[in-house]
Amino acid sequence: MASIPSTGTPADRPGRPASPFPEDADPRFVFRTLLGRTPLAFLRGIAAGRGHESEAVRAPTLAGELTDQLDDMLSLAAVRKELSDEDRLAxxxxxxxxxxxxPLAGLRHTLKALAVDADAVIAGLVRRGLLAVDLPPEIEAADPSHAITAEASGxxxxxxxxxxxxxxxPRLPAEPPAATAGSVVQVRESDGLEPILRLAALWQRTGAGPLRRTQQGVLYKRDRERIEEDGVLSAAVDDALVELPALPTLWIGLARRVGLIHVDPGDESLQAAPAEFWTENAVHLPQMIASAWLGIRSWNEWADPTPTADGPAPGPPLAFLRPAALLWLATLEPDAWTTLDDLAARLDAVAPGWERITFEDPASPAATNPRRLKNPNRRGPALTREAQAARVLERILLGGAYALGLVRVGEEKETNRRAVQLTPLGRYVLAVGPPPPPRPTFEHFLFVQPNLEVIAYRQGLTPPLVGRLSRFAxxxxxxxxxELRLTQESIALGLEWGLTASQIxxxxxxxxxxxxxxxxxxxVDRWADRREQVTFYSAATLIEFNTRAERDQAMISWEAEGAPRRPFVAVGDRFLLVENAQEIPTARISTTASRDYRLPPERCVAVEADGVTLTLDPARSDLLVEAELARFADEGPPPSSAPSRAGGARRKFLVSGASLDRAADAGLTPPILADWFxxxxxxxxxxxVRLMMRPAPTSGGAKPWPARRLLILTAPSADLLDGVxxxxxxxxxLGDRLGPVSAVVPEESIDRLRIALRAFGLEFELG
Amino acid sequence: MTRANARTPVKLHKNVTLIRTSEPVIAEELLARKSLGRLILARLSETVLLVKPDEADAAVDELRKMGHTPRVAR
Incomplete structure (x- = not known):
């Protein structure tokens, strides 16, 4: 099985540098920005072409005006009027x-396969400011309509x-491929449910646990294996006419493009969309998935798209061939068929080399020459051009398009050649037909077994029902x-996604x-009850009152005024737990202090002069600090005065040798404690505290502090001692002065000092 | 201002990570689990546990490993 290479933006464009624009950047902003990087003279040419008069002297200003023009109805209509059929197709x-x-290479490839002079059309649209080119910084000053013709511009x-x-x-190509003359037999058409079911399975797997990704957008090993080894996500499509590679990559890519899973901007993981996605989109999901498949580039029909050391990954041209192949089928009458051979012949006639699987392959290989790929060991034996062309079309039309319900497949009776035709869904997606009729349904399609397994008959399934079942089975x-299975986890997930046990x-x-x-x-009832045993709040609000009486009174009156969606919960003596902060009756409270636990902890502890008493500032403290303090200090007696504000009075904690011993036993090392302070x-x-935190001296290892008795001279006044x-x-x-009137007298100097002082008429006596 | 219109002075603790159990004995069970206990800072009441703010995902994982299927309120 091919591994899942990457699930981020870079993977959508294998082998290409990452875009400087965020994935969710506003396309208008990107367009304006890119246009603003082009030379002013180039933009003035665009403005002149549109008859736009401007006094702008800076490129970004003029680019903004030209971009805004395209949002103006009248200007847009004038621009559209000038578009050729080829422009409209592009x-x-x-x-x-x-x-x-x-990517420029992809756009060229598709347009050429549709018999359009790609370079001329793209350059023309760029010159008129209708397409913007993301040029690398080193050539930003160049005329973009010239830059796109450079050799390495793909x-x-x-x-x-x-x-x-x-x-x-889009305008369709003029000359359709040859339609089959005889009848087509053995017609097969898929129910189109396969991708919906797989995406539903991926959605619930992602809902059960997000897919975590590295900074490079690659799934972590554990999550990659979780998806790759999942029997539902990695299994081949049951009704497939052609086996497709790397299916988990395809499902992830499609799910991301339709929005069933999305990137969490916080940690870059892939998360499941809210359950409301199904309510809002299920009916349109077949079309959404079809559009996503037409545009997906993180996966291709040929092989693993991981870039290799010896060059770009194969496959990108295939990704850009999908829209072309289907648009050619759209040129046929709704009931007409064409064979894959005739379609290949049509493509051969307009775009030699259309079947290549890398952009580095020669565009016009000799039809009879076997062509070896760069790494034959990896890519299998060489194929003749005809064989490769047939395989490319088979994988696109009989693989993806068939599984999605976009084409039906049969055999030309006389020749036994494969023939294809767009389904109503296919014609609708390509905007050449009305919306397809809804699937016929029947109500009772489930067989619920006592062992909690559920069999669902496909004929009864519709996208909305797939969504409803995916929530809890x-x-x-x-x-x-x-087959579906009811498990404790699946029921819990259903409850998390807003269902109740009775709804399930x-x-x-x-x-x-x-x-x-x-x-x-x-x-189901038991599991639902069990789920209520433990509630995890990732961002709850606790309201702290002055007293228990105030808390209880508020709780009664607030609930009487309007019942919250989830009831308030009393916690401890003075707290009220509120699940949704929007339900706090702000008109009934006066907030004296507020702490947000997503912000770094605040400095809210003062050290008293004795060094061992820590005082909490009630206005800035939080619940965490109390828990932290309790690990290495003991709360002192409560202050005698009543608290004047919510959060209580200034509580005091005392650090002692015993409390520090307790902290050490709990693993609170001096560096951790120092960091806390x-x-x-x-x-x-x-x-x-540092004194108490010192490690205990080893026996006999610590040198005792020296201590001795001192003789202190005490003068009658500071002035006299100054003189002495x-x-x-x-x-x-004399030795050191100890205070204003006191100084140390060394024992050996006492007699000489007595004699010296007598000379000044002073005496002292030993006490 | 009348008594009925008086606003109650409060302190708000926002975005707190908590576990609430239906029974005290379940809270005891959670605290006894070493790998979960290290993620819990304090027991605010018999049934409410204060979780380290940056360990929310790990705490949910641990709860699931213990066989619980917690309702996760985000």
């Missing part, structure tokens, strides 16, 4: 594939203004019949052929 490809941008990304890509249908097998049972009952087994009802007090631990300490006769006989 711009229509953006809308058809729901792509905001196209990697350039081309952006279209959104106003030009929506609405209208685990897809376990997708084939001719579809209602869905099963409504579509079940027989009454639900009792064991199913018991299990810096975060919470703004300074390191006070000396008194300054005079040269007495200064050498």
């Amino acid at each position: 711009l229509g490809l953006f809308g058809l594939t729901e792509s905001r941008s196209w 990697d350039l990304e081309i952006w279209a203004h959104p106003s030009l890509t929506s609405g209208g249908r 685990w897809w376990s097998k997708i084939g001719a019949a579809v 049972l209602d869905v099963l009952s409504q579509h079940s052929q027989r009454a639900l087994p009792g064991s199913v009802k018991d299990a 810096r975060r919470r007090t703004g300074e390191g631990p006070p000396p008194a 300490l300054q005079h040269p006769e007495t200064r050498p006989l």
Whole structure:
């Protein structure tokens, strides 16, 4: 099985540099920005062509004006009027594939396969400011209509203004491929459910646990294996006419393009869309998936798209051939068929080399020469041009397009050649037919078994029903019949996605052929009850009151005024737990302090002068700090005065040797404690705490501090002691001054000091 | 201002990560689990546990490993 290479933007364009624009960047902003990087003279040429008079002297200003013009109805109509059929086809490809941008090489490839002079059309649209080119910085100053003709220009990304890509249908090529003359037999058409079921399975797997990605957009090993080894996501399509490679990559790519999974901007993981996605989009999902398949570039029909050391990955040309192949089929009458051979012949006639699988392959290989690929070991034996052409069309039309329900397949009776024809869905997606009729349904298509397995008959499934079942039943097998499993996790997921146990049972009952087994009802109820045993709040709000009485009174009156969606929950003595912050009756409270736990912790602890007493600032403290303090300090007696504001009075905590021993036992090392003091007090631990934090001395290892008795001279006044300490006769006989009137007298100097002082008429006596 | 219109002074703790159990004994069970206990900072009441703010995902994983299917309120 091919591995999932990447699921991010870079993977959508294998081998290409990442775009400087965010994935969700507004295409108008990107278009304006790219236009603004082009030379002013080039933009003035565009303005002159449109008859736009401007006094702008800077390129970005003029680019803004030209971009805004395309959002103006009258200007847009004038621009559209000037478009040729080929222009409309080129711009229509953006809308058809729901792509905001196209690689230049891909756009060329598709247009050539549709018998359009690609280079001339693209350059013309660029010169008129209708396409913008994402040029690398080193050639930004160049005329973009010239830059796109450079040899290495294939990697350039081309952006279209959104106003030009929506609405209208692309012009179809003029000469359709030859239609089959005789009858077509053994007609097969898929129900189109396969991708919907697979995407539904991927959605619920992602809902159960997001797919985490590295910074390069590659799935982490655990999540990659979770998807690759999933029996539903990696299994071959049951009804497939052609086996397709790397199916998990395809499903992930399609799910991302339709929005069933999305990137969490916080950690870049892939997350499931809300369950409302199904309510809003299920009916349109077949068309959405079809458009996504037409535009998907992170996967191709040929092989693993991982870039290789010896060159770009194969496949990109195939990704751009899909719209062309289907548009050729759209040129036929609705009931006409064409064979794959005739379609290949039509493509041969207009675009030699259309079947190549890398852009580096020669465009016009000799028809009879076997062509070896760059890495024959990896890509299998060489194919003749004809064989490769046949295989390319088979994989696109009999593989993806058939599975999606876009084409039906048969055999030309006389020649036994494969013939294809667009289905109503296919014609609708290509904007050449009306919306397809809804699938016939029958109500009771589920067989719910006592062992909690559910068999679903495909004939009864519709995209909305797939969505409803996906919320609470685990897809376990997708084939001719579809199997689902009810598990504790799947029911929990359903409850998380907004269903209740009774709603789940209602869905099963409504579509079940027989009454639900009792064991199913018991299990669903039991699991739903069990889920209520533990609630995890990732961002709850706790309201802290002054007193328990205030809290209880508020709770009663607030609930009487309007019942919240989830009831308020009393926590401890003074707290009220509110699940949804929007339900806090802000008109009934006066917020004296507020702490957001997503922000870094605040400094809210003051160290008292004794160094061991820590005082909490009630206005800035949080619940975390109390828990942190409790690990290495003991709360002191409560203050006698009543608290004046919510959050309580200034509570005090005492650090002691015993409390620090407790902290050490709990793994709170001195560096951790020092870090805590810096975060919470703004300074390191006070000396008194550092004194207690010192490691215990080893026995006999610590040198005792020296201690001795001192003789202290106490003078009657500071002025007299000043004199004694300054005079040269007495200064050498005294030690350190200890205070205003006290100084140390060394034992050996006492007699000489007595004699010296007598000279000044002073006496002292030993106490 | 009348008593009925008086606003109650409160302190708000926003975006707090918590686990609430239906029974105290379940909270005991959670606290006894070493790998989960290290993610819990404090027990605010018999049934409400305060979780380290940056360990929310790990705490949910641990709950699931224990066989719980918690309702996750985001």
